[in-house]
Amino acid sequence: MADLDPxxxxxxQFALTAMYHFLFVPLTLGLSFLLAxxxxxxxxxxxxxxxDMTKFWGKLFGINFAMGVxxxxxxxxxxxxxxxxxxxxxxxxxxxxxxxxxxxAFFLESTFVGLFFFGWDRLSRLGHLTVTWxxxxxxxxxxxxxxxxxxxxxxxxxxxxxxxxxxxxLTSLAEAxxxxxxxxxxxxxxxxxxxxxxxxxxxxxxxxxxxGRDLAFxxxxxxxxxxxGMASALSVVVLGDESGYLATEHQKMKIAAMEGMWxxxxxxxxxxxxxxxxxxxxxxxxxxxxxxxxxxxxxxxxDEELPGIKELVAHxxxxxxxxxxxxxxxxxxxxxxxDAAAREAFTRHRDDFGYALxxxxxxxxxxxxxxxxxxxxxxxxxxxxxxxxxxxxVMVALGFYFILLFGVALYxxxxxxxxxxWFQRLALYSLPLPWVAAELGWFVAEYGxxxxxxxxxxPTFLSGSNIAAGYVWFSLAGFAVFxxxxxxxxxxxxxxxxxxxxxxxxxxxxxEERRAGAQALVTPE
Amino acid sequence: xxxxxxxxVLWWLLLGLVLIGFAVMDGFDLxxxxxxxxxxxxxxxxxxxxxxxxxxxxxNQVWLILGGGAAFAAWPPLYATAFSGFYVALFxxxxxxxxxxxxxxxxxKVDDVRWRRVWDTALFTAGFVPTLVxxxxxxxxxxxxxxxxxxxxxxxxxxxxxxxxxxxxxLLTGLLSLAMLIMHGAVYLIIKxxxxxxxxxxxxxxxxxxxxxxxxxxxxxxxxxxIDGYVVVEGAARDAASxxxxxxxxxxxxxxxxxxxxxxxxxxxxxxxxxxxxGAYLLVRAGRPGLAFVGSAASVFGIVSTAGLSMFPFLMPSxxxxxxxxxxxxxxxxxxxxxxxxxxxxxxxxxxxxxxxxVYRVLRGKITSHDIAERGPSLY
Numbered sequence: 001m002a003d004l005d006p007x008x009x010x011x012x013q014f015a016l017t018a019m020y021h022f023l024f025v026p027l028t029l030g031l032s033f034l035l036a037x038x039x040x041x042x043x044x045x046x047x048x049x050x051x052d053m054t055k056f057w058g059k060l061f062g063i064n065f066a067m068g069v070x071x072x073x074x075x076x077x078x079x080x081x082x083x084x085x086x087x088x089x090x091x092x093x094x095x096x097x098x099x100x101x102x103x104x105a106f107f108l109e110s111t112f113v114g115l116f117f118f119g120w121d122r123l124s125r126l127g128h129l130t131v132t133w134x135x136x137x138x139x140x141x142x143x144x145x146x147x148x149x150x151x152x153x154x155x156x157x158x159x160x161x162x163x164x165x166x167x168x169x170l171t172s173l174a175e176a177x178x179x180x181x182x183x184x185x186x187x188x189x190x191x192x193x194x195x196x197x198x199x200x201x202x203x204x205x206x207x208x209x210x211x212g213r214d215l216a217f218x219x220x221x222x223x224x225x226x227x228x229g230m231a232s233a234l235s236v237v238v239l240g241d242e243s244g245y246l247a248t249e250h251q252k253m254k255i256a257a258m259e260g261m262w263x264x265x266x267x268x269x270x271x272x273x274x275x276x277x278x279x280x281x282x283x284x285x286x287x288x289x290x291x292x293x294x295x296x297x298x299x300x301x302x303d304e305e306l307p308g309i310k311e312l313v314a315h316x317x318x319x320x321x322x323x324x325x326x327x328x329x330x331x332x333x334x335x336x337x338x339d340a341a342a343r344e345a346f347t348r349h350r351d352d353f354g355y356a357l358x359x360x361x362x363x364x365x366x367x368x369x370x371x372x373x374x375x376x377x378x379x380x381x382x383x384x385x386x387x388x389x390x391x392x393x394v395m396v397a398l399g400f401y402f403i404l405l406f407g408v409a410l411y412x413x414x415x416x417x418x419x420x421x422w423f424q425r426l427a428l429y430s431l432p433l434p435w436v437a438a439e440l441g442w443f444v445a446e447y448g449x450x451x452x453x454x455x456x457x458x459p460t461f462l463s464g465s466n467i468a469a470g471y472v473w474f475s476l477a478g479f480a481v482f483x484x485x486x487x488x489x490x491x492x493x494x495x496x497x498x499x500x501x502x503x504x505x506x507x508x509x510x511x512e513e514r515r516a517g518a519q520a521l522v523t524p525e
Numbered sequence: 526x527x528x529x530x531x532x533x534v535l536w537w538l539l540l541g542l543v544l545i546g547f548a549v550m551d552g553f554d555l556x557x558x559x560x561x562x563x564x565x566x567x568x569x570x571x572x573x574x575x576x577x578x579x580x581x582x583x584x585n586q587v588w589l590i591l592g593g594g595a596a597f598a599a600w601p602p603l604y605a606t607a608f609s610g611f612y613v614a615l616f617x618x619x620x621x622x623x624x625x626x627x628x629x630x631x632x633x634k635v636d637d638v639r640w641r642r643v644w645d646t647a648l649f650t651a652g653f654v655p656t657l658v659x660x661x662x663x664x665x666x667x668x669x670x671x672x673x674x675x676x677x678x679x680x681x682x683x684x685x686x687x688x689x690x691x692x693x694x695x696l697l698t699g700l701l702s703l704a705m706l707i708m709h710g711a712v713y714l715i716i717k718x719x720x721x722x723x724x725x726x727x728x729x730x731x732x733x734x735x736x737x738x739x740x741x742x743x744x745x746x747x748x749x750x751x752i753d754g755y756v757v758v759e760g761a762a763r764d765a766a767s768x769x770x771x772x773x774x775x776x777x778x779x780x781x782x783x784x785x786x787x788x789x790x791x792x793x794x795x796x797x798x799x800x801x802x803x804g805a806y807l808l809v810r811a812g813r814p815g816l817a818f819v820g821s822a823a824s825v826f827g828i829v830s831t832a833g834l835s836m837f838p839f840l841m842p843s844x845x846x847x848x849x850x851x852x853x854x855x856x857x858x859x860x861x862x863x864x865x866x867x868x869x870x871x872x873x874x875x876x877x878x879x880x881x882x883x884v885y886r887v888l889r890g891k892i893t894s895h896d897i898a899e900r901g902p903s904l905y
Contacts, residue, residue: 066629103591465612497634
């Protein structure tokens with residue numbers, strides 16, 4: 001444990017801080033829209049209970065939002081502190097969406113969020129509603145940019161390696177922005193956020209229903225959450241499927257590993273519902289398969305073959321050999337930038353340059369690698385199969401569970417049956433599940449990208465900063481302690497304010513509307 | 526598309542603009558947080574001070590986020606070198622910045638004296654530490670930082686990660702940063718509060734404005750006589766691919782003043798540092814706090830620009846391997862990236878500025894003890 005290298009420690013730190021940040025982001029995405037919907041109903045109907053709902057869920061939103069902002073800065077700093085070579089290598093492309101995120105989304109969200117909380121008395125109804133929508137729009141827009149950046153790591157389009165500056169440079173921002181992976185990822189991720197927001201509201205409303213308190217408030221919240229949740233749950237699964245389809249095109253190894261599919265199977269391949277991937281023996285034991293299903297999902301055809309892990313490793317070997325030509329050319333260009341033959345050779349093989357870099361893990365000088373070294377480097381392209389296989393399956397199962405959950409919730413709220421205690425208990429206990437699904441989804445996407453930080457371009461082990469492990473231990477330990485303390489406080493406040501409930505939001509009466517609102521809270525339907 | 530050399534200069538200006546945007550906009554709320562223990566004596570007063578910046582600090586902090594993003598997108602080697610080199614210092618800043626949003630939001634959520642005292646301390650720390658560290662960072666940039674590139678352009682920082690950074694000159698620039706934001710924050714508090722808090726803020730201004738001018742002068746003298754600047758003696762073309770290793774650099778006494786000798790108009794920057802500070806002090810006395818804020822903002826603008834102009838074209842000089850130094854001509858992004866990001870900035874920043882003005886207009890007016898009593902639970 002103590003002899004972990006700085007890159008491994010930085011990966012642990014990045015995973016820890018990103019997954020921690022991602023506890024708050026999905027709820028911000030989902031709740032901001034739910035707030036905007038509730039406030040829209042307040043403005044359209046003038047019924048004060050909807051304004052009180054907006055304010056109450058807004059309190060919980062505020063606690064969560066503070067945590068999201070607090071932990072977000074860490075992410076931006078870490079690329080530079082712990083991944084300096086990555087930053088140098090891809091900043092030309094990767095930095096752009098990050099800067100655009102600050103410019104177009106964070107300013108919008110953060111400037112108006114203050115007015116959301118403190119502008120109730122200072123703005124007209126319509127004015128405040130506009131502010132709420134702008135906050136929701138801003139937080140979702142930030143997801144657009146960060147997922148464009150992330151999608152570029154999975155499918156690095158619109159860029160090429162420049163041997164003169166020793167880095168990847170932009171060739172087309174439009175290609176990076178309209179990266180098909182980015183679009184599927186964006187809708188999949190924000191939908192997951194909407195599901196999280198909807199489960200959050202559904203679960204807490206169910207708790208009020210179970211307790212028989214704040215009924216008018218809880219029923220309305222329950223109804224809004226179930227409708228919004230149903231649409232989102234469908235979207236998350238459909239777009240998750242789209243992500244899988246695109247991964248088949250761009251990250252075949254990720255798909256094969258997620259499926260524990262070692263050998264190429266005749267099309268259309270079967271889907272293993274469960275199984276036990278054995279990485280030593282390179283096979284998946286006890287697989288229970290649904291015939292044809294994987295082939296249909298992943299290729300949307302019945303005759304297209306899906307390559308297995310072993311075939312993909314053989315393919316990686318070819319790319320390493322091709323990449324070595326580019327690698328050799330880069331060494332020659334460093335000696336003499338005017339070497340036209342080297343430049344020509346580089347241009348022909350530049351797409352495989354990253355594969356030659358994999359050899360640096362195996363031998364000191366890739367140009368002296370023998371067949372055994374190349375074979376070993378090719379096997380590095382296989383991510384851990386077991387964790388991917390299972391994370392993916394649990395996430396998908398949860399996705400279908402949410403459709404079921406919201407389907408039933410929508411039915412009960414449509415027929416106005418708010419007395420189904422078994423379902424309210426189920427909804428309450430489902431509270432942690434969207435977070436489990438979101439974290440697993442993040443894990444599948446990023447762990448499945450290994451051994452690359454940029455798929456096919458830059459291996460993870462070369463991406464770090466040249467810093468001593470001791471410093472990373474220092475920051476990692478600091479985060480572990482600090483973040484744990486903050487999480488305890490966050491949960492404590494969330495529970496405190498959820499328990500306090502909307503009826504006891506101690507606000508002094510402010511005119512007629514307020515009294516009407518309080519009336520609506522105590523009068524049953 | 527604009528030529529590469531022009532784009533590099535424009536992006537140097539734009540990075541400067543964003544960092545000054547941070548120093549001016551987030552600067553006053555960092556300053557207010559530093560002043561919190563001194564200008565507020567009881568819970569109501571502390572809440573007045575906290576709520577004077579409560580609705581706006583988050584938007585202001587985006588200038589810092591944008592500064593990081595702009596450095597990443599437009600100056601990747603600078604971002605990589607500065608962030609990995611200042612590793613420990615940045616994690617201290619980060620810890621402090623993490624305390625800010627939660628400090629604001631959580632403080633008033635539990636009615637308990639100890640709980641609130643914890644968050645008051647957190648908010649003060651979150652103002653004090655970043656202000657000090659960013660000032661210290663500028664002091665280190667002016668002296669040069671120990672790092673070098675290998676021929677794959679992998680950067681290695683060879684100093685230790687904290688103690689080396691806290692040298693006497695850097696501590697002086699750190700103090701200047703604190704004085705500057707105390708001045709700026711005090712003017713803001715004079716605008717937003719009344720009575721006892723306002724009176725204390727006036728005293729803070731009477732202390733902060735002259736101190737800013739004095740420390741700024743001492744820094745200037747130290748740079749003129751005590752610190753060797755850097756000069757590019759043989760460089761690649763200004764529109765060549767970014768590669769810091771393709772140049773030669775020497776250290777020379779007084780080199781950081783060379784730009785002012787060659788381009789005397791640049792002296793406007795240090796002059797603004799003094800005039801702004803004096804203006805802030807005098808305009809408050811003359812009963813014009815709004816204009817005084819323009820004065821303290823101008824002072825911040827002048828002081829930060831002075832550091833940037835002195836070093837031009839250097840962004841981050843290397844003390845141990847001067848040719849690895851990062852300059853405007855060899856550490857930018859590609860021409861295409863600079864161009865696209867320039868267009869995006871030119872289009873979006875005015876929009877940001879206009880809705881920021883709108884929000885400040887909506888929130889105008891003083892925060893009073895009456896507000897705290899009246900709207901208590903819905904405030905911080």
